[in-house]
Amino acid sequence: MDIPKKMKAAVLYGFNDVRLVERKVPSPGPEEALVKIEACGVCAGDIKMITRGMLKQPPFGEFIIGHEYAGTVVAVGETIDEFKIGDRVAVEVHKGCGRCKNCLLGKYTVCLNYGNVAKGHRANGFTTNGGFAEYAVNHVNTLHKLTDNISFNEATTVTISGTVLHGIDEAGGFMPGDTIAVLGPGSIGLMCVQVAKALGAGKVILTGTRDDRLQLGKTLGADYVVNIRDENPVEKVQDLTGGLGPDLVLLAAGVENSLQQAIEMTHRGGDIVVLSHFNDPVTIDIGLAVQKGNNIYTVRGEGRMSVHQALALMTQGKVNGEALITHTFPLGEINKAIDTFAERRDGALKVVVNP
């Protein structure tokens, strides 16, 4: 395949200063592949890095952002036989160091050498270069093959469903037939609805503030939706569950009172999974959680092969990533893409950039 020497890439030069510049196309080292990027989604994590910065973020002027991408393998490094040139692939973010205690136990997303590139850790688009570019190099551990029925655009959403699957797994899973409440109808919450249904959940109840998003949630499988501007979510969810409360609460709304609602809502022994980022501290009645025996699980992204799982559900048509994509832009309009997402222009939900 004909690989150019130079490529266009969106580099972060300072807070709120993303520039499309020319960069060298990287070469895959051992255990790596070079991916020609076809699509890369804009995520809340990108906005955080652009506007406020995140832990272990690379220096301004060097760092190519973007972590939800998909494309085609165009070159492979030494020892790679898992992938060949021409394979269509999606990515996951985290490649652990492989040598800390957490990595050795399979928890590579919470690698104790997070951000330590010398020791082999990479979080593409967070601590190493990402996917708002024409090409990117990925370690073999972060690549997953796409079946023909998944488009590149849809494939950019697998880290979202992968996050949901990883969160559910952390909580020990749930049983088919269990009742699940999803707080927040953003892209994570809407994936929660789909993944819960795909795994056999019984009643799924989605809460939020915007009716259009709640209606989309219904289309994607929610049995009930609750607009928390109109109704008390705790009371309503308990009503809808015969007074008992859900078995599991998936928290996808990083706002002040959502965790407290989750604690109040679920039954004794019920589990809570926090899937969203929070900008501010929250106040909770932890004593109530203790009395009820509720555990609070957290995940910051996909992990433990959950992208592999997410792609399987997508291949089987059980999870629909396309449904979340409201806007697409060429790479040349990267700043417009970012603004559209950040400001939720025209009801923007998931915004995808196509290099």
Place this chain on the structure above:
Amino acid sequence: MDIPKKMKAAVLYGFNDVRLVERKVPSPGPEEALVKIEACGVCAGDIKMITRGMLKQPPFGEFIIGHEYAGTVVAVGETIDEFKIGDRVAVEVHKGCGRCKNCLLGKYTVCLNYGNVAKGHRANGFTTNGGFAEYAVNHVNTLHKLTDNISFNEATTVTISGTVLHGIDEAGGFMPGDTIAVLGPGSIGLMCVQVAKALGAGKVILTGTRDDRLQLGKTLGADYVVNIRDENPVEKVQDLTGGLGPDLVLLAAGVENSLQQAIEMTHRGGDIVVLSHFNDPVTIDIGLAVQKGNNIYTVRGEGRMSVHQALALMTQGKVNGEALITHTFPLGEINKAIDTFAERRDGALKVVVNP
């Protein structure tokens, strides 16, 4: 055995109004045994019921308090062959309904019929009569045999070590050699130290505000103690763990900032178990927990056969319950016992009443 018709019992007649009165000695029904009580510990839960009340608490004037007790089987009901007259026993609090989803899955401590006596749930000393009395009836599920080397007084502490064991179990256990921080040197915290060491923990670090308690913690196995009046607990604990933070934090201090400290202290993927009751809400940076992938587990007491486990460790001499007992009183001095505990008179840690 000669069982009298009447007994003395400490009945709650109103907030802060415990009276020693005469009651009928109860008879064991099917699956039950009558226990002649030899010792019953005063617990923070008792104080809460006496001063403020708890969920599903029985009416004033009827309710015999006390849930940490031990004694001798003096009569057995139908079908009991697990115990015979003369057996020395300790108790656990919770007998689940056996028919709700949680009970069927073995989570009887978070029974969905909590407080529903008609459906078979009992939490002795919380929702049904307890152990500040000469006799009590117990369901077979809540009785455990004592070996000869455990005194009745020591046996009153098994629900404490049982709580710790249940909490550790909820968090999926830890590995021998793991580093553990224990926040709070009360009776729960001091049991955390002992249980952690008994199960093979590596470094155990105990934090608190009172030097005498911290010193007792050292005697009971803590490798390091940190007086948080003198040192920043987060910094100090990270120092003592090579900058990494502990694998597991056992939170035994129900105060404003302890949960936040726990989140800051542990490493990526580290677990937190909340073992204490809280009177007030707390403010936490849940977003930090999400970024680090920390899970927060809670238990309200013993469960999943953890009292059986606790007694085994006690029999083996690996956990010392006697070390926590600072005061004993006869049943006639029940109010003095309660006050001594509640006001921590003379450094009171664990106070035991001997009927």
Place this chain on the structure above:
Amino acid sequence: MDIPKKMKAAVLYGFNDVRLVERKVPSPGPEEALVKIEACGVCAGDIKMITRGMLKQPPFGEFIIGHEYAGTVVAVGETIDEFKIGDRVAVEVHKGCGRCKNCLLGKYTVCLNYGNVAKGHRANGFTTNGGFAEYAVNHVNTLHKLTDNISFNEATTVTISGTVLHGIDEAGGFMPGDTIAVLGPGSIGLMCVQVAKALGAGKVILTGTRDDRLQLGKTLGADYVVNIRDENPVEKVQDLTGGLGPDLVLLAAGVENSLQQAIEMTHRGGDIVVLSHFNDPVTIDIGLAVQKGNNIYTVRGEGRMSVHQALALMTQGKVNGEALITHTFPLGEINKAIDTFAERRDGALKVVVNP
């Protein structure tokens, strides 16, 4: 509802001597309901009891067989509010004693008081009366509500899918996208195919000796079928999995060489779940399993709320029980029903009796 005093019931009078006789309609005690039976499936377990007997089987002349039944609640005992008269229900077999260590931990299917009716254990149709009758009494723990879209006939198959779900759960579940081999296309094996697909399995490969059953397996979701009379199953399955072998083998063929095939077939660290009964010992290369790190899990039936899960999947249309039912008979033809099943007359797969 009008409940008669007498009913017809199929009683086992001796080996191979099932008689339809008149019996008293039983009354529900506390925690029990009386079910008017609409359908009851014939199972391999019935044949074993009829021809050879099983552990803890009640005396000849007393014992009403049949354990895969469904019907309508017509009376409820004390404390029952989970069900009301008129509810359509399916059953699970095992009600544990609720007081042994296994039951307390939620493993009621392996109750240590198995067969001890005095202590509260019941396995309907195995150790206590079952469902080849017009009425049966069930403990509340063994009843599950049917949604309207499940017929009584289909509902008789929930213990089969419940067994599969329990087996998968024992093995710690599998990940969506995993490759699964199912050995044996009987009713258990065909349910394995359906449940695996319902939970998101990737490739499902079904092996067996009869082409019509294998074809049915394909209709129900198997991606590949292998007739082991024509092809070496180990080689073929490894071929179909890129030389690696499946992640999980569900063994539903209680024959001499199936377990050895399972060990040879799966990859390092792959799991095997044995779901079928065996009449004879088998010879296996356990040393090979050790070298490869394979675990062998077993279940004897449903458990840990798996019937609840099975019904959820059936309600959602993800598992089709009707597809397995080849024959139905009225209760008057119970012996013809038994013979049809036992001799696999006319390709009999699942045979249902309608009282």
Place this chain on the structure above:
Amino acid sequence: MDIPKKMKAAVLYGFNDVRLVERKVPSPGPEEALVKIEACGVCAGDIKMITRGMLKQPPFGEFIIGHEYAGTVVAVGETIDEFKIGDRVAVEVHKGCGRCKNCLLGKYTVCLNYGNVAKGHRANGFTTNGGFAEYAVNHVNTLHKLTDNISFNEATTVTISGTVLHGIDEAGGFMPGDTIAVLGPGSIGLMCVQVAKALGAGKVILTGTRDDRLQLGKTLGADYVVNIRDENPVEKVQDLTGGLGPDLVLLAAGVENSLQQAIEMTHRGGDIVVLSHFNDPVTIDIGLAVQKGNNIYTVRGEGRMSVHQALALMTQGKVNGEALITHTFPLGEINKAIDTFAERRDGALKVVVNP
């Protein structure tokens, strides 16, 4: 530190043909350290490779055997800061490829690229050079620091206790107070006894054929020993457990009838862990295991950080490795060491070679 260019090493030149020859001292690459070996144990695995060969064994004339070793770090490769020159260390055998599904999930001992050196897998002493030599290179993942109170000789036994800990972990652990049967009083079985006691087991029963080994087992913590030449092990073990059978059977005797005994011995729902290698197939009544709901777990060695755990227990004085060592030889007498172990000369249990 002064490192010579050449070293003595025991190389396998053919079956039963181990020669002490001169080899180049290897250099540590990135992520590696060079260890000056102080002690290396002889293991049944060595005998198997010497006499019959094992899967993925390197060619004759090249391969340095020995996998239970300990020594001192004398050089470190790039990026190593976990260890420094002078550190005393023990090793574990397996370094997974880090990129297959099993490794990514933390199951590096069952790496799907087992034996594939190009992809990064190493099993020192099995598929790559081992420790019957003066020096060996180890990946950082396979090194563990020794505390001062562990001698190099004792440290050679950590893979044994690590194997036991990994096996127990695979089975989901056991509860303090549980009853455990250990079949076979070899070095694995004797470690089973110690580890079980260290983790709080209640009754531990050891079975075997040699009285001296059984007596050693008693010294190391077994509560009961059963000579199976004198008594029926199944009956005796059930007797000793009140007719119930043990909660867990640790199988450390790779002989014809041990697995069948384990199945017969344990109670409903009881677990079996196979820890020994087998030379021949075995015949078992798998149908009995199904009826009783017994799972059979296997491990081929240490894994999931179990060597880290084993060292912690050894540091704490809870597991005694020295007690198993009966003979030591200098490296010059490697063949005498091998023969002493293989033929169990003079009651040889654990034989250690000191280069």
